[in-house]
Amino acid sequence: MERSRIAVAGASGLIGSALVRSLTSDGHEVVRLVRRAPRDADEVRWAPERGDVDAAGLAGCDAVVNLAGAGVGDRRWTPEYKRVMRDSRVLGTAALAEAVAALPRPPRVFVNGSAIGFYGDTGDRVVDEEAPPGDGFLAGMCVEWEEAAAPAEEAGVRTVFARTGLVVAGGGGAWGRLFPLFRAGLGGRLGDGRQYWSYIALHDEVAALRHLIDHDGLFGPFNLTAPQPLTNGEITAAMGRVLRRPTVFAVPAPVLRAALGEMAGDVLGSQRVVPRRLLESGFRFAFPGIDEAIRAAL
Secondary structure, eight states: OOOOEEEEETTTSHHHHHHHHHHHHTTOEEEEEESSOOOSTTEEEEEGGGTEEOGGGGTTOSEEEEOOOOOTTSSOOOHHHHHHHHHHHHHHHHHHHHHHHHSSSOOSEEEEEEEGGGGOOOTTOEEOTTSOOOSSHHHHHHHHHHHTTHHHHHTTOEEEEEEEOEEEOSSSHHHHHHHHHHHTTOOEEETTSOSEEOEEEHHHHHHHHHHHHHOTTOOEEEEESOSSOEEHHHHHHHHHHHHTOOOOEEEOHHHHHHHHGGGHHHHHSOOEEOOHHHHHTTOOOSSOSHHHHHHHHO
C-alpha cells in the first residue's frame, strides 16, 4: 500500500497501539483520536459521549479505524458499567461515522471494531459471518455497535466490521491476565473446559486489520479469529505445554459466577467462530495454531 493518512480511535489500547506501531513503521501517517487537548501534531480531539469529533483533523485521511471502547473484562458488569461499555462503542461509532460522512472528501474505508460476542453462545456449532446475532448483553451491544456505522455506509464509504475474538497477547487484554497465573502454575480450565474459545494472535489481528484497510473489495462483517477454534480445556493444556507449567487447577462454574457476576456467562459460554470471509479474501495467518500464537505472545 502507498503511504497513507490513517486515523485511529482507540490508539492507546492493546490492538490500537499495535496497529499504530505497524502502520508508522511502514511509513504511514497516523492520526490518533484523543479525549484530551491534543499535545502533538498527530492528535485530534474527540468526545464520543457527546458526539463531538474535530472533523477538520480527519481531512485527507484515506482510512478511519475505530477500535475505541471500554474494556469488557475490566470491571464487574454493574448496570452503570454496562452502560459505559455500550455508550463508549455505540456513541463513539455514531460520532465517527457522522464525521466521516460529512467530510468533503470522505476516506475510502471505515473499519469499525466489533466482536464475536455478536453471535452469543453458539455451543459446539461452527458459525461464520452469515450467522444471525445471538442473545444476551454482548450480542445486543455488538448489533447496536455495528448499526451505529450507518451514516458512513449511507455516504458510500466502504465500511468493514472487524468481529474480533480473544486476542492472544502478553501485554494486555484478557490473555495478558492469564499469563501470570499460568507462569505461577496456578492456571487451569474454567468450568468444565468444554466451551469453545475463538482466539487470534495479536500479530494476526493487526495484519488482518491492515488487510481489510488495503483491499478495496472488502466490506461488511469479517471474523478475526484463527481458523481452528479450540475448547478452553485444549487451550489450558497448550498454555501448560508452552510455558512448561502444571495446569491442575480448575475454577468451578459456581465460583466464576460468584466472582464475576453476569460476565461469567460469557466466560463459560462457547463460541466456535471461524473466519470464512477473511480466508476467502486471501488472508494468510502467520500464527494459526494455539501453541505458536502463545509463543508469539511471550
